[in-house]
């Protein structure tokens with residue numbers, strides 16, 4: 001089972017405009033939808049839709065409209081009750097595909113809620129093959145909270161005499177930097193190129209003064225930086241590159257997967273679906289190339305859907321993805 005943790009969930013609101021956004025003006029939206037979100041929640045939504053066994057862990061009141069919607073969608077969910085409402089992040093989409101995202105900070109989590117979440121995560125990790133820690137940390141949690149989860153999950157597994165789950169992390173900024181700089185190692189992180197450059201800088205790794213989005217199809221720079229980040233005790237780095245696909249850098253392989261041509265409707269949650277595709281294939285015994293094909297198939301299919309809708313397995317066809325694998329043995 002793949003257990004996901006979303007400490008700062010959101011009831012994502014997507015507002016579609018038929019005309020370009022004009023700042024400072026009153027405009028009429030063409031349509032608006034609201035979907036349960038937050039990165040770990042999206043991973044669980046995509047896994048569940050693809051028929052995989054998953055459990056989403058998050059803070060939220062049972063009566064919160066987001067939790068009600070998540071359960072109505074049939075996503076296996078366990079919550080630690082909180083009194084504050086789950087935040088609502090807003091996405092504005094304009095004709096031509098421009099997307100503007102406004103993320104709220106989220107409600108403050110108390111120390112008691114943090115402890116209850118930690119207990120729940122440790123307990124449910126006993127049945128997990130993968131544990132996914134995803135998204136920002138809400139106010140009230142220390143930036144090293146992810147490192148604390150990893151430590152406690154591994155200590156509990158050692159006490160039980162069982163294998164700890166593999167750990168995948170999809171976060172950015174200080175929480176990710178604090179985790180990578182800590183003594184805890186993780187199996188996989190999933191940054192985009194911007195987030196990888198930001199992480200490398202925080203670790204004192206020199207990065208070129210260029211916009212990672214302008215790198216073009218030559219991913220040598222990205223792989224060189226990923227290799228230096230890998231040396232901080234990581235098993236692999238899955239770097240999502242938008243319309244250029246994705247690259248996996250691990251100690252044993254470099255795998256490049258090309259994105260298919262699509263008409264992008266909304267990229268919100270596409271990275272989360274890429275991670276879900278990777279884990280889904282990993283659960284089903286695929287090798288690194290197979291995991292990357294499913295990652296890119298899922299990410300591209302999600303980007304072609306409106307809002308943060310997740311694709312079905314039929315929509316995320318991994319057979320259509322071109323993948324090249326370059327085996328290697330990287331010294332750690």
Ligand SMILES: O=P(O)(O)OC[C@@]1(O)O[C@H](CO)[C@@H](O)[C@@H]1O
Nearest residue numbers: 010037038039089103135136269
């Ligand atoms: O504010 P965070 O936690 O970094 O990201 C939250 C979020 O932007 O991530 C998902 C898309 O990846 C959305 O469902 C959600 O609104």
